[in-house]
Amino acid sequence: MKSIVFIEKNPVTGKLRNVSIELTYKAYSLSKPLKGEVIGVFAGDALPEDTDRLFQYGLDRLLYFTDERLKHLHSIAYKHILKAMIKSEEPDIVLFGATHTGRDIAPLIASSLKTGLTADCTQLYVEDYKDKGKILFQVRPAFGGNILATIITPDNRPMMASVREGVMLLPEKHPNHPVKMESFPVDFNESWIKSEFLSVVPKVKKVDFNSAQTIVSGGAGVGSADNFRLIRELANALGGEVGASRAAVDFGFVDKDHQIGQTGSVVRPKLYIACGISGQIQHRAGMEESQKIIAINKDPEAPIFKIAHMGVVGDVNEIIPVMLRYLKEEG
Amino acid sequence: MKKIVVLAKQVPDTANVTGDAMKADGTVNRAALPAIFNPDDLYALEMALAIRDKIGGEVVVITMGPPKAAEILKHSLYMGADRVMLITDRKFAAADTLATSYVLAETIKKIGGVDLVLAGRQAIDGDTAQVGPQVADKIGFNQITYVSALREFNDNYLIVERDGEVQTEVIKSSYPVLLTITGQANTPRYPNCRRMLQYFRADVKENFNDSELSAAESNDWIIPTYALADLDLDEDRCGLKGSPTKVHKIKSIMLKGGDLKMYGTKPTNIKQLVRDITKVYVEVN
Numbered sequence: 001m002k003s004i005v006f007i008e009k010n011p012v013t014g015k016l017r018n019v020s021i022e023l024t025y026k027a028y029s030l031s032k033p034l035k036g037e038v039i040g041v042f043a044g045d046a047l048p049e050d051t052d053r054l055f056q057y058g059l060d061r062l063l064y065f066t067d068e069r070l071k072h073l074h075s076i077a078y079k080h081i082l083k084a085m086i087k088s089e090e091p092d093i094v095l096f097g098a099t100h101t102g103r104d105i106a107p108l109i110a111s112s113l114k115t116g117l118t119a120d121c122t123q124l125y126v127e128d129y130k131d132k133g134k135i136l137f138q139v140r141p142a143f144g145g146n147i148l149a150t151i152i153t154p155d156n157r158p159m160m161a162s163v164r165e166g167v168m169l170l171p172e173k174h175p176n177h178p179v180k181m182e183s184f185p186v187d188f189n190e191s192w193i194k195s196e197f198l199s200v201v202p203k204v205k206k207v208d209f210n211s212a213q214t215i216v217s218g219g220a221g222v223g224s225a226d227n228f229r230l231i232r233e234l235a236n237a238l239g240g241e242v243g244a245s246r247a248a249v250d251f252g253f254v255d256k257d258h259q260i261g262q263t264g265s266v267v268r269p270k271l272y273i274a275c276g277i278s279g280q281i282q283h284r285a286g287m288e289e290s291q292k293i294i295a296i297n298k299d300p301e302a303p304i305f306k307i308a309h310m311g312v313v314g315d316v317n318e319i320i321p322v323m324l325r326y327l328k329e330e331g
Numbered sequence: 332m333k334k335i336v337v338l339a340k341q342v343p344d345t346a347n348v349t350g351d352a353m354k355a356d357g358t359v360n361r362a363a364l365p366a367i368f369n370p371d372d373l374y375a376l377e378m379a380l381a382i383r384d385k386i387g388g389e390v391v392v393i394t395m396g397p398p399k400a401a402e403i404l405k406h407s408l409y410m411g412a413d414r415v416m417l418i419t420d421r422k423f424a425a426a427d428t429l430a431t432s433y434v435l436a437e438t439i440k441k442i443g444g445v446d447l448v449l450a451g452r453q454a455i456d457g458d459t460a461q462v463g464p465q466v467a468d469k470i471g472f473n474q475i476t477y478v479s480a481l482r483e484f485n486d487n488y489l490i491v492e493r494d495g496e497v498q499t500e501v502i503k504s505s506y507p508v509l510l511t512i513t514g515q516a517n518t519p520r521y522p523n524c525r526r527m528l529q530y531f532r533a534d535v536k537e538n539f540n541d542s543e544l545s546a547a548e549s550n551d552w553i554i555p556t557y558a559l560a561d562l563d564l565d566e567d568r569c570g571l572k573g574s575p576t577k578v579h580k581i582k583s584i585m586l587k588g589g590d591l592k593m594y595g596t597k598p599t600n601i602k603q604l605v606r607d608i609t610k611v612y613v614e615v616n
C-alpha cells in the first residue's frame with residue numbers, strides 16, 4: 001500500500017496545515033503495516049516554514065515543486081503539477097485535506113485520472129475485499145449526517161479520499177525519521193495560469209479550537225446575545241474556548257467563527273460543555289469525539305443527553321451563574 | 332451577450348429528516364423526504380440571471396435526474412431561465428461524481444459556445460462539492476470554487492470574491508470559466524408572477540395526453556428531456572458502470588446512550604457538578 005498525501009501550506013501563516021500532518025500519520029498507519037511507502041506531494045511558491053515537522057509523523061519522501069507563480073491557488077496549474085507527481089509514483093491511496101484548497105484541487109485530479117474520490121471521510125481503513133486484495137474502506141456521513149456510508153473504489157487506482165481537519169488523531173509518540181526531499185521537475189506551462197489574484201485579505205481568526213482543552217458551547221437555549229456572556233464567562237473560568245451551535249450563530253448570539261459541527265469546526269477537546277444545545281446530528285458531527293461531554297438543557301429528552309457523560313436538566317441561565325460561583329470558590 | 336449554463340440538482344431535504352425517512356434496514360427512504368431545489372444551486376441560478384439581465388445572453392439550466400427533477404426546472408423557468416434541459420435515463424442511475432460530471436460535461440459540449448458555467452458549491456445529499464470542479468476539468472474551463480460574491484462583470488471578464496477559508500481572495504478571470512457558488516453570494520429572486528402563469532403547466536412530454544400535446548407545444552410547456560442516446564454518451568462512463576466508487580454498506584446513526592451521570596439543580600448538586608468537572612479537568616490535563 002503506497003500512499004500519497006497532499007501537503008498543504010496555510011497561505012497566511014506560511015506553515016503546514018494541521019490536516020496535512022494528521023493525514024501523513026494516517027497514511028503511515030495505513031501503509032506501514034503493509035510495508036508501503038508514504039510520500040508527500042507539495043506545490044507552492046515556497047516550502048512551508050516548518051516542513052521539518054513531517055519528519056515526526058512517518059513521511060518517507062517529499063516530492064516538491066516551488067515557483068513564484070504558485071503563490072495563489074491557480075487550480076489548473078496545481079492540477080497538472082500534482083497529477084504528474086502522483087502519476088510518477090503510481091500510489092494505491094491519495095489523501096487530501098478537505099480544506100477549501102483540497103476540495104478545489106482533488107476533484108480536478110480525480111476527474112483527470114478517472115478514479116474515485118470520497119469526500120469528508122471520518123474513518124479510513126485497509127482490508128481485504130473479495131478477490132481484489134487489500135483496498136481502502138472510506139467511511140463518511142451522508143444525507144445531512146443521518147447515515148454513515150462505507151465507500152470503496154475496488155477497481156481503480158489510486159483510491160482517493162479527503163478528510164477534514166481535526167478528524168484524524170495524532171499519536172502521543174511519533175515515528176521519527178528523516179524525510180528524503182526530492183525536487184520534482186516540472187515543465188511549467190504559462191497557459192496553466194488562468195486567474196488573476198487582485199487581492200488577498202487574511203481572515204481575522206478569533207477562535208482557536210486546536211489548542212483548547214475545554215470548550216464551552218452555547219446554543220439557541222441560551223436565549224439572547226446578552227445571556228451568551230455567561231458562556232464566555234464559563235469558558236474563561238475554565239481556561240477554554242467558546243463554541244456555538246448553528247442556531248446560536250444564526251440568531252446572532254455569537255460570530256460564525258465559533259460554530260461547531262458539520263458546517264463549522266470539528267473539535268475534540270478533553271471537556272465539552274454544551275449549554276442549551278439540543279444536539280442535532282449536524283452539531284454532534286463536530287463534537288461527539290470529545291473526551292467528556294457535559295450537557296445542560298431544559299429538555300430531558302434532548303438528544304445531547306444520549307452522548308453526554310454528565311448532565312443537568314435545567315435552565316442554563318440559572319445554572320451557569322451558580323457554577324461560576326462555585327468555580328471561584330474552588331479556586 | 333453570454334451563454335451561461337447553470338447546473339442544478341433536485342435533492343432530498345436532508346435538513347428535515349424525520350423518523351420514517353429511515354427504513355428498518357438503515358437505508359434512506361427517499362420517498363418519505365420532500366424533494367427540493369439544492370439550496371446552493373439557487374444562488375448559482377440567481378447569479379446567472381443577474382449577469383444575463385445586465386449584459387444579455389441566455390441562461391440554460393441543466394439537471395441530471397429522474398423525471399420528477401423537472402420540478403426544479405419548472406422553478407427555474409419561473410425565476411427567469413431561458414432554457415432548461417432534463418438529462419434523464421435509467422442508465423444514469425447510481426452515478427457518482429465522476430459519472431455525473433461526465434454526463435453534464437458532455438451536455439455542455441453539445442450545447443456549444445458556453446462562456447460561463449455556474450454550479451452550487453455542494454449538494455446537500457452527498458455534500459461532496461466535487462461535481463463542479465470535475466465538470467470544469469472535463470470541459471477544460473478555468474475554475475473558481477467557493478465564490479462568495481460577484482463584484483464586477485462585463486463581456487470580457489468577471490471579478491469575484493472567493494472564500495479561501497483562511498483568507499478572502501479577489502479573483503479576476505476571463506471566459507470561459509466555471510464558478511461554484513456559496514450561500515453568501517446573493518439572495519435568490521422569487522418566482523416571477525407572469526412567468527408562473529406562463530409555465531405553471533410546464534412538464535415533461537409524457538405527462539401530457541394526446542389531446543393536450545399540441546397546446547403544450549405551442550405554449551412552450553414541454554420540458555425537454557435527453558437520454559443517453561440523444562447525447563451520444565459512452566454507456567460505460569455513465570451511471571453505476573461509470574462510477575469508480577461503490578457504496579459498500581450503509582448504517583443509520585443510532586445514539587447509543589450510556590454512562591450518563593445526572594445532577595439535580597439544587598446548589599449542592601451544582602457544587603458537586605463543579606467538583607466533578609474540576610476533577611475531570613485535572614485528570615485529563
Ligand SMILES: Cc1cc2nc3c(=O)[nH]c(=O)nc-3n(C[C@H](O)[C@H](O)[C@H](O)COP(=O)(O)OP(=O)(O)OC[C@H]3O[C@@H](n4cnc5c(N)ncnc54)[C@H](O)[C@@H]3O)c2cc1C
Nearest residue numbers: 219220221245246247261262263264276278298315316346
Ligand atoms: C446542512 C446543515 C448543516 C448544519 N450544520 C450545523 C453545524 O455545523 N453546527 C450546528 O450546530 N448545527 C448545524 N446545523 C443545524 C442543526 O440541524 C440544528 O438546527 C442546530 O444544531 C440546533 O442548534 P441548537 O441546539 O442550539 O438549537 P435547538 O435545536 O433549537 O435547541 C435548543 C435547545 O436548548 C434547550 N433550551 C431552551 N431554553 C433553554 C434554557 N433556558 N436552558 C437550557 N436549555 C434550554 C432546548 O430544550 C433545546 O434542546 C446544520 C443543519 C443543516 C441542514
Ligand SMILES: Nc1ncnc2c1ncn2[C@@H]1O[C@H](COP(=O)(O)O)[C@@H](O)[C@H]1O
Nearest residue numbers: 338339395450451453454459460461462
Ligand atoms: N445530477 C446533477 N445535475 C445537475 N447538477 C448537478 C448534479 N449533481 C451535482 N450537480 C452540481 O454540482 C454541484 C455540487 O454537487 P456535489 O458534488 O454532489 O456536492 C451541485 O451544487 C450542482 O450545481
